[in-house]
Amino acid sequence: MRVLLAESDTATASLLRQKMKRHGYDVDTVETGADILEMFMQYDLLLLDLDLSDIDGVEVCRAVRRASEMPIIALTERSTELVRVLCLLEGCDDCLAKPYGFRELLARIEAVMRRVHSRPASVQRISRGPLSIDTETREVRLSGELVSMTRKEFDLLRVLASQPGTVLSRERLMAEVWERTSPSDLSGRQGSRTIDTHVNAVRGKLGNNGWIVTVRGVGFRFGGH
Incomplete structure (x- = not known):
């Protein structure tokens, strides 16, 4: 950003x-x-x-x-x-x-x-190079091929891709994707493991770690491929 x-x-x-x-x-x-x-x-x-x-x-x-x-x-x-x-x-x-x-x-x-x-937006499709995310049908396509994702994997990718270049903290991702807002929900090893597991899953399905970049000690950002 x-x-x-x-x-x-x-x-x-x-x-x-x-x-x-x-x-x-x-x-x-x-x-x-x-x-x-x-x-x-x-x-x-x-x-x-x-x-x-x-x-x-x-x-x-x-x-x-x-x-x-x-x-x-x-x-x-x-x-x-x-x-x-x-x-x-x-x-x-x-x-x-x-x-x-x-x-x-x-x-x-x-x-x-x-x-x-969080302001309402009319955009229903997020396109980042060969990656296409349809927020209405909740479909992800890479170079035209459908990529199967769980509900949380899709939400995680959508939040990151909708703000390209912005570093999102783990706390913010927990709040926006997992809807957890209390201090006990936003911290600790369990929350970090949950995010890391889903980030790794999304990276694996997209075939390249470059789609989601880790910013050490801060969080993650959408990096494109």
């Missing part, structure tokens, strides 16, 4: 970019609102520092939202209720007060992207 990080503090931006890249995100950084407005259409998510040097972040959010439905998470030291309300009214999907923990930021990104991808 491509992320545009707009942060006025270059040291903070550099450190955050390095951390996010280690978690599988493709991150570019900018320092000004003008740069955001020139570049944002190329990205899947905007992390927006409201305290930019040239344009107020709320104004930037308003301009981006007029042109795009891309997810926006505001980052601000102005953690008053009024600022948070303005951000949400102008189209931000979330607002995070500085200083914030990196784990909290990752959790909020996942929550926002989950809401975005």
Whole structure:
């Protein structure tokens, strides 16, 4: 997933970019609102520092939202209720007060992207190269040949293929595929074994491990072949 990080503090931006890249995100950084407005259409998510040097972040959010439905998470030291309300009214999907923990930021990104991808869509067929996934008939075909899959194998492949390039954590896959949301359900060896077993089964049926890529310590992403 491509992320545009707009942060006025270059040291903070550099450190955050390095951390996010280690978690599988493709991150570019900018320092000004003008740069955001020139570049944002190329990205899947905007992390927006409201305290930019040239344009107020709320104004930037308003301009981006007029042109795009891309997810926006505001980052601000102005953690008053009024600022948070303005951000949400102008189209931000979330607002995070500085200083914030990196784990909290990752959790909020996942929550926002989950809401975005759960919006109703008319697309019934996902095509990725020779792979075709029909979400209505629940059929998977590879180079035109039908690939038999169990219900959970199909759901796992569908979730990953619908978000190509996005790293999905084990917790998120358990929530979306197995509909388990309590802390005891989302952690532990049993949950990891369940996911690994199904990932390996899907890889075997597709004939190549490259369709689902393991991001060590984070989760999985759809990689294509």
